[in-house]
Amino acid sequence: MASPNSPALERYKNAITAASSVVGAAMVLRRLVADVLPDTALGALFLLPPASVRRHSVVIKEYDGAFYNRVFVAAKAYVSTLLAASPVPLMKASVPRGAGTEKITLAMRPGTAVVDVFDGAELTWRLISHGGRRGGADDASEVFKLSFDGRHKDMVLGAYLPAVMARVAAMSQGQRQARLYCNEWGKWRPVRLRNASTFATLAMDATLRKAVMDDLDMFLGRKEYYERTGRAWKRGYLIHGPPGTGKSSLVAAISDHLRFDVYDLDLGGVRSNTELRKLLIRMKNRSILLIEDVDCAMVAAPRREADGGHDGSSTSPKQKVTLSGLLNMVDGLWSSSGHERILIFTTNHMDRVEPALLRPGRMDMHVHMGYLGFGAFRELAANYHGVVDDGHPLFPEIEALLREVEVAPADVAEKLLMTDDADAAVEMVAKLLRDRKAGAEDDAGGSVRQKLHVGPRYARPAPSPLPRASRRGGVVAVRRVGSSEEIGMDTSRRQQRGSGRRGRGVVVLDGGRGRR
Numbered sequence: 001m002a003s004p005n006s007p008a009l010e011r012y013k014n015a016i017t018a019a020s021s022v023v024g025a026a027m028v029l030r031r032l033v034a035d036v037l038p039d040t041a042l043g044a045l046f047l048l049p050p051a052s053v054r055r056h057s058v059v060i061k062e063y064d065g066a067f068y069n070r071v072f073v074a075a076k077a078y079v080s081t082l083l084a085a086s087p088v089p090l091m092k093a094s095v096p097r098g099a100g101t102e103k104i105t106l107a108m109r110p111g112t113a114v115v116d117v118f119d120g121a122e123l124t125w126r127l128i129s130h131g132g133r134r135g136g137a138d139d140a141s142e143v144f145k146l147s148f149d150g151r152h153k154d155m156v157l158g159a160y161l162p163a164v165m166a167r168v169a170a171m172s173q174g175q176r177q178a179r180l181y182c183n184e185w186g187k188w189r190p191v192r193l194r195n196a197s198t199f200a201t202l203a204m205d206a207t208l209r210k211a212v213m214d215d216l217d218m219f220l221g222r223k224e225y226y227e228r229t230g231r232a233w234k235r236g237y238l239i240h241g242p243p244g245t246g247k248s249s250l251v252a253a254i255s256d257h258l259r260f261d262v263y264d265l266d267l268g269g270v271r272s273n274t275e276l277r278k279l280l281i282r283m284k285n286r287s288i289l290l291i292e293d294v295d296c297a298m299v300a301a302p303r304r305e306a307d308g309g310h311d312g313s314s315t316s317p318k319q320k321v322t323l324s325g326l327l328n329m330v331d332g333l334w335s336s337s338g339h340e341r342i343l344i345f346t347t348n349h350m351d352r353v354e355p356a357l358l359r360p361g362r363m364d365m366h367v368h369m370g371y372l373g374f375g376a377f378r379e380l381a382a383n384y385h386g387v388v389d390d391g392h393p394l395f396p397e398i399e400a401l402l403r404e405v406e407v408a409p410a411d412v413a414e415k416l417l418m419t420d421d422a423d424a425a426v427e428m429v430a431k432l433l434r435d436r437k438a439g440a441e442d443d444a445g446g447s448v449r450q451k452l453h454v455g456p457r458y459a460r461p462a463p464s465p466l467p468r469a470s471r472r473g474g475v476v477a478v479r480r481v482g483s484s485e486e487i488g489m490d491t492s493r494r495q496q497r498g499s500g501r502r503g504r505g506v507v508v509l510d511g512g513r514g515r516r
């Protein structure tokens with residue numbers, strides 16, 4: 001071992017000192033030169049390739065703050081189209097939730113890359129996965145890194161990325177089917193939209209249908225108006241009427257007409273205002289925020305808590321979201337964080353709806369879905385059995401009975417669906433109406449209701465002390481069917497009478513028979 005003063009150790013120390021001085025001097029020199037020399041000259045001086053040919057990257061994060069990054073969504077869809085023709089050895093195949101099994105989508109696994117060629121330039125897409133700040137599954141996110149030769153930077157930013165966005169927009173426009181999302185544990189989950197109602201299949205008063213469709217079209221076409229007046233580009237509809245009259249079906253028809261996705265918000269499943277805020281700002285533009293059965297879904301406002309509520313039920317202390325909180329968020333943050341948004345509330349009981357919702361200017365349009373009229377019955381008979389002939393022997397009797405008997409379209413639709421034989425189906429409807437008129441309807445014969453939403457959902461409040469005639473008829477029993485998410489069904493008993501009270505200061509459309 002060398003002694004502390006040996007010549008060898010001394011030489012070694014001197015060499016280290018000299019090397020550090022050279023490195024230090026080089027760094028100072030590089031800094032000085034960087035201030036006065038252009039990047040290319042700097043690169044040449046230090047034997048680096050010029051910046052224009054160095055690799056450049058664009059990082060595309062899944063979230064932009066609290067918002068979904070639309071560029072990320074587009075990148076994901078675009079990359080999946082590259083994968084089929086690429087030599088990437090390992091990729092993921094899945095069927096997106098809410099899509100049919102024929103729609104297999106390929107996706108990259110984190111850490112893998114795929115190369116695209118655009119305008120003669122090679123561009124590499126790499127997917128990187130991040131565990132998130134707190135490392136929990138909730139915080140996990142992914143990032144796309146698009147890298148390319150520096151000299152293609154202008155082309156990538158000015159032509160390639162816009163082309164990717166346009167291609168994805170065109171793809172989704174072509175095959176676009178409106179989707180339904182439900183909130184679960186603070187996130188939107190896509191589910192299959194089974195209620196495929198359209199304005200063509202929905203039996204309703206013709207004038208009402210036209211008024212709603214005109215209003216929707218006017219809303220879509222008024223971008224310039226909303227911009228000029230500085231108003232949020234949104235519209236609110238309150239759809240009310242007895243069970244089984246087609247409120248959910250109307251929402252599905254609106255979604256189909258506009259090609260807007262539906263976000264079915266289960267307020268009972270929202271744990272806090274913060275969670276609600278996140279859900280709202282994560283909604284896409286051109287979408288519908290739906291709150292079904294708003295009279296049941298809302299926490300009693302302070303006034304209702306004080307007087308024990310209309311229905312005598314107590315408010316769950318776990319429910320922290322209030323109607324006024326929701327409406328404030330909708331008016332503020334939701335309206336300013338997106339555009340072309342529609343807000344829809346449905347209720348079977350207008351008399352139990354918070355007055356805040358009925359205030360002038362709150363909902364732009366009230367739509368009443370009423371019991372079946374003869375015109376709507378003819379539409380159902382034509383849709384289900386192609387019976388277009390007014391001369392069907394039973395039609396006059398059915399027309400007369402419908403003037404006397406209140407029946408929900410759902411109950412009649414159910415009868416029409418029971419057989420393929422048109423005459424037998426019409427006879428079944430006539431019998432239903434006769435029995436109902438005579439008060440002899442078989443209590444076991446209920447209708448099958450299809451809700452837009454899936455479970456798990458909030459528990460219904462305790463039975464109402466209101467007179468039986470004004471109670472909701474069906475028992476909501478939304479459940480999972482099999483292993484996949486399915487739309488909940490509830491088999492409801494005999495039709496009960498709903499009550500309808502007109503809201504003031506809004507467009508009120510009445511599609512019922514005016515016998516409330």
Ligand SMILES: Nc1ncnc2c1ncn2[C@@H]1O[C@H](COP(=O)(O)OP(=O)(O)OP(=O)(O)O)[C@@H](O)[C@H]1O
Binds near residue numbers: 245246413448
């Ligand atoms: N107006 C209608 N036209 C055609 N079918 C209808 C109509 N109303 C109801 N139906 C049929 O009845 C089923 C249940 O209707 P829907 O769920 O839309 O009624 P709803 O008013 O929302 O009921 P609820 O108040 O119980 O939620 C629909 O899937 C559809 O098959």
